[in-house]
Amino acid sequence: MLRILKFVLWSRKTQKLCSGCFQRSPCGSKIQILTVYVILCYDFLFPFPGISAICTTAKTIAKPIIAEQIPKYKIQSVEFETLTLGTLPPTFQGMKVYVTDEKELIMEPSFKWAGNPNITIAVKAFGLKATVQVVDLQVFAVPRITLKPLLGVFPCFANIYVSLMDKPHVDFGLKLLGGDVMAIPGLYRFVQELIKDQVANMYLWPKALEVQIMDPTQAMKKPVGILDVKVLRAMKLKKKDLLGKSDPYVKLKLTEEKLTAKKTTVKHSNLNPEWNEEFNFVVKDPNTQALEINVYDWEQVGTHDKMGMNVVPLKDLTPDEPKVLTIDLLKNMNPNDPQNEKSRGQLVMEVFYKPFKEDEIPNDIEDSSMVQKAPEGTPAGGGLLVVIVREAEEIEGKYHTNPHVRLLFRGEERKTKRVKKSRDPRWEDEFQFMVDEPPTNDKIHVEVFSTTSGMGLLHPKESLGYVTISLADVVNNRRINEKYHLIDSKNGRIQIEMQWRTSS
Numbered sequence: 258m259l260r261i262l263k264f265v266l267w268s269r270k271t272q273k274l275c276s277g278c279f280q281r282s283p284c285g286s287k288i289q290i291l292t293v294y295v296i297l298c299y300d301f302l303f304p305f306p307g308i309s310a311i312c313t314t315a316k317t318i319a320k321p322i323i324a325e326q327i328p329k330y331k332i333q334s335v336e337f338e339t340l341t342l343g344t345l346p347p348t349f350q351g352m353k354v355y356v357t358d359e360k361e362l363i364m365e366p367s368f369k370w371a372g373n374p375n376i377t378i379a380v381k382a383f384g385l386k387a388t389v390q391v392v393d394l395q396v397f398a399v400p401r402i403t404l405k406p407l408l409g410v411f412p413c414f415a416n417i418y419v420s421l422m423d424k425p426h427v428d429f430g431l432k433l434l435g436g437d438v439m440a441i442p443g444l445y446r447f448v449q450e451l452i453k454d455q456v457a458n459m460y461l462w463p464k465a466l467e468v469q470i471m472d473p474t475q476a477m478k479k480p481v482g483i484l485d486v487k488v489l490r491a492m493k494l495k496k497k498d499l500l501g502k503s504d505p506y507v508k509l510k511l512t513e514e515k516l517t518a519k520k521t522t523v524k525h526s527n528l529n530p531e532w533n534e535e536f537n538f539v540v541k542d543p544n545t546q547a548l549e550i551n552v553y554d555w556e557q558v559g560t561h562d563k564m565g566m567n568v569v570p571l572k573d574l575t576p577d578e579p580k581v582l583t584i585d586l587l588k589n590m591n592p593n594d595p596q597n598e599k600s601r602g603q604l605v606m607e608v609f610y611k612p613f614k615e616d617e618i619p620n621d622i623e624d625s626s627m628v629q630k631a632p633e634g635t636p637a638g639g640g641l642l643v644v645i646v647r648e649a650e651e652i653e654g655k656y657h658t659n660p661h662v663r664l665l666f667r668g669e670e671r672k673t674k675r676v677k678k679s680r681d682p683r684w685e686d687e688f689q690f691m692v693d694e695p696p697t698n699d700k701i702h703v704e705v706f707s708t709t710s711g712m713g714l715l716h717p718k719e720s721l722g723y724v725t726i727s728l729a730d731v732v733n734n735r736r737i738n739e740k741y742h743l744i745d746s747k748n749g750r751i752q753i754e755m756q757w758r759t760s761s
Contacts (some may be wrong), residue, residue, distance in 0.1 A: 316340060333381040338388065343373035347396075361405030362414070365422060370396045390432040398425035401462060416469050420462040482540040482612040484511070484571065486548065488521050489581075490531040494602035497554040497562045502526040504555040505564060507604065511538045512547045512568075520687060522632055523555040528602075534632040543571040543610065552586055552604060560674070565601040566590070571610060579609040639693040640759040642666070642728070644701065646673050648683040651748035654707040656716040662751070665702040666690055675708065695757070696728045703753060705743060722746030731755045 316337055323335045347370040355363040376391040399422045404414035488507050497503045504525045510518040519538075524530035540546060548569040553561040565586025574580060586601040588594060635641055646662045654660075660682045661675040669690060676682035704723035709716070722743025731737055736756045743749035 334379075335381075336379045338377040338379050339375050341375045343375065345370075345372045347372075360407045361403055362407060364402045364404075365399060366402070367399045368397075370394075372396075392430040392432055393428070395428040396425060397427075399423055401465075403465075414470060416467060418465040418467050420465040422462055424461070480539045480541055480613065482543065482576070482610060484538040484540050484548065484574075485535065485609040485611070486538065487535045487607040488532045489605040489607060490529070490533075491552065492529055492603045492605070493600070494528045494530075494552070494564055494586075495600075496528065497564060502528050503564065505530055505552055506555055507532070508551045508553065509536055509538075510549045511540070512549060513542065513545065514538075518549075518551075522689065525555075532632070540571060540610065540612075543574075543576075543612075546571050548608070550584065550604065550606075552602075565604075567604075569608065574608060574610045576610055576612050579607060581605065581607050635691065635758075635760045636693045637760075639691070640695065640757055642690040642692060642696060642731070643687060643756040643758060644671075644690070645687045645754040645756075646684045646703075647752040647754060648681070648685075649705060649743075649749060649751040650681045651750060652682070652705055652721045652743065652746060653680050653749070654719050654721055656719060657707050657709055658721070659707050659709070660705050660721055661708070662686075663704050663706060664688060665704075667692070667696075667699065695732045697732050699728045700725050701728060701755075703741070703751065705746075705749070705751065720745065722749045722751075724751065726753065726755075728755070728757075731757045 319337075347368045349366050349368050351367040353365040355365075357363065372394050374391070374394055376394070378389045378391070380387050380389055401418075401420045401422055403418040403420075405416060405418070407414050486509060488509070491505060491507075494503060494505055504523050505527065506523045507521040508518045509520075519536045521532045521534045524532070538548070548571065549566070550569065551566045552564040554564050555561055566589065567584045567587055568590060569582065569584070582605070584604045584606065586604060588596040588599070588601070591597070632641070644664060644666075646664070649660065649662075652658065652660055657678075658680055659675055659677050660679065662673040662684065664671045667690070671688040673684040673686040676684065702723065702725050705721040706718055707721055708718045722745050724741045724743055726741065736754070738752070738754040740750045740752045743751055
């Protein structure tokens, strides 16, 4: 288990390193980077017992081929005594990737494997037993690897389908009693063609070897109901600001979901705020999912301080029965933490879980649920424009790179927090603009700036790129989440999510 954890942590760091190089490199270099990454993964995983699954699959594939052929040569049995892959990984010589409209990823890597496996085979014939060792194994192949369906949870796909686009080339020697059996005239060519034909009969396109990674029905759970949540008010929140009162807001999220957390508006200088704001969530498993509640103190600069949290398991809710909950805010969910005994205030909310009937499940519920309604008090005919500045990549300043983002909409200016010394910053800052009418003909100006960390007077501020986004698509589609190329930046891109929320 410790080795798995170490590999996951190591893999994330290595993927981030390789992905940055991958995006900036030409095609030939990308293949080299991919090969280096596979070598690193292979070297790390080689002692791990999970690799034995590949060996088991190889045995499973080989057994029916052997069983079909040995009666022709009066051989009683052929068994694997040892089968390990060795320490040398494959090398990639090319790669094709196909884009389709389906939820799948199709790759055709051209690879070569000159490995050092340990393969010994016991052959019984005419009452005698001989041990044969496979040496100098080389494999050249162009498989088609299809990962589908693609999922939103790790490992991101449910099945692997492997097909061969052409007959593979397999080269090896067989040692018996110190000599190379394959040196016998005619035997080498016969074995080569036998292997090619047998493998091709089983896995030549469109035939495929299917390996199930996870149960797709569990990963792609269908919606079974809607959870309506109305955040009413909070009471006796603790003061977080040194000067004045706190500026609280609430974040809500369902566990086991990858969607962005939903937030209330910020109530400035108020320790007993009232929101009366409604949200809804798609429920896929009420027995395991829970509603996560976090209350934060909004800060114009820097990170937002957590004021308290709690969790409401959905299994504790009675279906089709609204319930008003008064929730104590805690430091964390550790029941043994003495800090949870300290009062942090309470949050009052109304929850209502409504399971679907068989004929009530809409096909597009997941998309429609991602944009919540505007809060009470929104102007009739208008709405709430929500802008979430997520991240940027490949941005670089001439003198320094401490990026923050400035938004300019209808004369209103908003800024994200500053990230120090980062070419790939991540902000996840949300901003809201209340408007009296849909901003169909408006644009929002997004610009990335860098400012110095110290008190230097030379080059204290510089622009790292900008983009002006038309809001017509946001109003028409209710939600967009795109990456935009930054003008006046060599390779910089910024990811912005925008939502248009109305009260209807």
